[in-house]
Amino acid sequence: MINVYFADLTHTAQGIMSKIFPIGTATVAAYARQELGEEIGVKLFKFPEELDKALCKNIPEILCLSNYAWNLQIANTFAKAAKKKKPDLTVVFGGPNFPDSTVERTQFLKKYSSIDFYIIGEGEEGFVNLYKKLKEYGMDSGKLKARKEAVPSCAYVIDEELILEENSRINNLNKVPCPYQMGLLDPFFSMPLIPIIETTRGCPFQCSFCADGKKTADRIFRYDEEKITKTLEYIAQRAKNCDELIIADLNFGMYDFDISTANTLCRLQKETGYPLTIKASAGKNKPEKIINITNILKGSGFLGAALQSTDPEVLKAIKRDNIPTEKIMNLAEFGKEQGNPTYTEIILGLPQDSKEKHFESLRVGVDMGLNSIRMYQLMLLAGTEMASPESRKTFEMIIKWRVLPGCAGNYQILGKEYRIAEYEEIVVGNKTLSFNDYLECRLMNLLVETFINNALFEEIFGLIQAIGLSRFDCLLFILNHPETYPESIKSYFDSYINDTTSDLFETEKELLEHIDQEGSIENYVSGTKGRNELLYHKALCYLSFQDLNNMLCMAALKFLDENGKLTKKIKDYIESLRNFSLLRKKSFENTNLEYVESFKYDFKALSKKNFEIDPNHIEPCGPFTFKIKHNPSQISLIQNSLKIYGKSTSGLARLIQRSNLKKMFREFEYN
Numbered sequence: 001m002i003n004v005y006f007a008d009l010t011h012t013a014q015g016i017m018s019k020i021f022p023i024g025t026a027t028v029a030a031y032a033r034q035e036l037g038e039e040i041g042v043k044l045f046k047f048p049e050e051l052d053k054a055l056c057k058n059i060p061e062i063l064c065l066s067n068y069a070w071n072l073q074i075a076n077t078f079a080k081a082a083k084k085k086k087p088d089l090t091v092v093f094g095g096p097n098f099p100d101s102t103v104e105r106t107q108f109l110k111k112y113s114s115i116d117f118y119i120i121g122e123g124e125e126g127f128v129n130l131y132k133k134l135k136e137y138g139m140d141s142g143k144l145k146a147r148k149e150a151v152p153s154c155a156y157v158i159d160e161e162l163i164l165e166e167n168s169r170i171n172n173l174n175k176v177p178c179p180y181q182m183g184l185l186d187p188f189f190s191m192p193l194i195p196i197i198e199t200t201r202g203c204p205f206q207c208s209f210c211a212d213g214k215k216t217a218d219r220i221f222r223y224d225e226e227k228i229t230k231t232l233e234y235i236a237q238r239a240k241n242c243d244e245l246i247i248a249d250l251n252f253g254m255y256d257f258d259i260s261t262a263n264t265l266c267r268l269q270k271e272t273g274y275p276l277t278i279k280a281s282a283g284k285n286k287p288e289k290i291i292n293i294t295n296i297l298k299g300s301g302f303l304g305a306a307l308q309s310t311d312p313e314v315l316k317a318i319k320r321d322n323i324p325t326e327k328i329m330n331l332a333e334f335g336k337e338q339g340n341p342t343y344t345e346i347i348l349g350l351p352q353d354s355k356e357k358h359f360e361s362l363r364v365g366v367d368m369g370l371n372s373i374r375m376y377q378l379m380l381l382a383g384t385e386m387a388s389p390e391s392r393k394t395f396e397m398i399i400k401w402r403v404l405p406g407c408a409g410n411y412q413i414l415g416k417e418y419r420i421a422e423y424e425e426i427v428v429g430n431k432t433l434s435f436n437d438y439l440e441c442r443l444m445n446l447l448v449e450t451f452i453n454n455a456l457f458e459e460i461f462g463l464i465q466a467i468g469l470s471r472f473d474c475l476l477f478i479l480n481h482p483e484t485y486p487e488s489i490k491s492y493f494d495s496y497i498n499d500t501t502s503d504l505f506e507t508e509k510e511l512l513e514h515i516d517q518e519g520s521i522e523n524y525v526s527g528t529k530g531r532n533e534l535l536y537h538k539a540l541c542y543l544s545f546q547d548l549n550n551m552l553c554m555a556a557l558k559f560l561d562e563n564g565k566l567t568k569k570i571k572d573y574i575e576s577l578r579n580f581s582l583l584r585k586k587s588f589e590n591t592n593l594e595y596v597e598s599f600k601y602d603f604k605a606l607s608k609k610n611f612e613i614d615p616n617h618i619e620p621c622g623p624f625t626f627k628i629k630h631n632p633s634q635i636s637l638i639q640n641s642l643k644i645y646g647k648s649t650s651g652l653a654r655l656i657q658r659s660n661l662k663k664m665f666r667e668f669e670y671n
């Protein structure tokens with residue numbers, strides 16, 4: 001029997017970085033078992049520690065490793081170390097983090113020379129083709145390469161030459177067996193990982209920044225209805241440690257057949273209580289279908305649409321069509337009516353982007369009242385059109401190198417310790433976006449994250465909207481008036497800009513030298529370097545809640561005044577809100593604090609209108625006395641979170657980063 005290890009590694013030194021089941025490698029393993037039977041023995045791995053233990057006992061004949069931006073270096077280090085111990089080991093890589101041109105592919109395979117074969121595109125047929133070919137050569141990869149024989153879906157380099165044969169995609173997915181139903185993923189149900197399922201492959205769009213935007217991936221293939229249902233049932237019966245399910249499809253909800261998947265999920269929710277939360281990338285058009293599916297999934301689903309940018313020139317440059325803005329508005333309204341969280345995604349620094357265009361994109365999301373604006377920096381992903389030399393030149397991209405947040409650590413591999421960090425290229429400017437404008441956009445991202453996301457200050461922003469002003473303009477006012485920042489908040493904003501710039505390196509070489517320095521990896525692991533600066537600094541702001549709250553109330557008053565909207569009634573209302581917010585949100589982690597306080601306004605009634613009210617039209621007729629305290633389920637949520645993260649400032653910062661803070665603010669009831 002030929003032993004084959006399949007590993008889809010994640011970094012673990014800073015907590016588990018990629019928390020999903022290893023579905024990609026598991027599906028390849030399942031297909032290989034189906035086609036090759038007992039001839040091969042397969043083992044699956046996710047954690048480096050487990051792979052190391054297994055390799056220490058026995059190095060297999062074939063080691064297959066997935067390659068994503070977040071695990072290339074760790075996978076390569078394992079491959080090198082294992083090959084050193086067993087030189088006749090065959091190392092096979094696969095995954096989207098692979099360049100597209102012949103020159104770059106050759107360079108890649110020469111740079112990562114422990115890789116014997118790279119499977120291009122889907123791995124199932126590629127691996128089986130390779131295995132059969134290796135068998136013809138007595139499992140001797142050297143002999144196979146020496147003959148320079150092409151293998152469908154495989155690439156390798158020999159004598160400086162790239163040998164490669166592309167292959168077509170699998171158009172009948174039903175011939176690929178389900179790794180869940182084969183039991184291959186059973187051990188992962190007891191690990192802190194989230195089950196994931198794919199019901200379709202392919203995306204009809206061709207966004208130039210995305211690895212799935214290739215023309216070859218534009219046809220959609222789907223698994224059989226029955227297979228999807230059985231897989232979901234299998235997962236629901238076994239997912240005891242997790243409430244969540246991820247659907248890996250690139251446009252879930254865009255097709256009629258997705259409705260039957262949603263109906264199955266709805267049935268399973270009733271029968272088994274699983275899944276409580278479903279995460280998926282929503283389809284890029286047909287919002288009415290997404291609304292329909294959200295209705296079926298009753299609040300456990302997702303509701304939103306990634307925009308990336310709203311500017312027509314940017315969208316043209318990245319070859320992307322968006323849902324028309326009015327249709328996203330319908331999604332936002334529907335979400336509000338149903339109490340369903342809504343989101344959009346925006347990328348900073350796309351070709352043709354500028355400060356003004358980025359702000360306009362943010363304005364659309366913020367003023368529409370979406371609950372969450374996920375803001376990303378532009379990564380140049382291997383194999384994408386955007387990462388090509390032509391594209392870099394055309395758009396005059398300003399590139400920097402950095403360590404991927406959460407992807408660094410010291411790892412034991414076959415008895416030796418290795419310092420490993422994943423790194424990436426990000427775009428921090430281009431011919432229409434200067435570096436200084438980029439930094440200003442990043443600061444605006446922090447304001448959106450702190451004040452808008454998860455509706456953390458819905459009371460003030462609800463008022464601003466109700467009197468006909470723009471929420472986003474209020475954020476602009478804050479951005480343009482740094483003199484109004486309290487010292488604490490100012491220092492966090494300065495530290496944020498410092499973090500945004502200090503972790504960037506001009507070249508790959510400089511970054512690698514930095515990683516190699518004594519203590520460097522430890523700084524990443526402890527979080528003093530390479531942290532997610534946006535969420536970390538939002539957390540710091542929340543730990544100075546009184547200052548943050550005062551700052552926003554003062555800014556809102558001045559903003560309203562500047563726009564000729566400030567009245568005595570509004571002033572009075574904001575003063576009341578300031579105290580109300582403080583009692584609910586300050587020291588949110590302290591579950592012993594309880595308040596009984598009277599207000600002139602009936603905040604209970606106003607909360608039912610999402611605080612979207614014009615104070616000029618209400619008479620303060622209180623006193624309304626409220627008991628403000630955490631309810632039992634909040635207490636348990638907070639206490640469990642504190643057990644995980646601790647009560648230190650850095651622990652609380654992590655808790656804030658990783659939780660929905662809104663669920664932790666004290667509830668209030670009439671006394």
Ligand code: SF4
Binds near residue numbers: 203212284
């Ligand atoms: S729509 Fe999404 S998955 Fe499809 S190419 Fe664009 S970014 Fe990629």
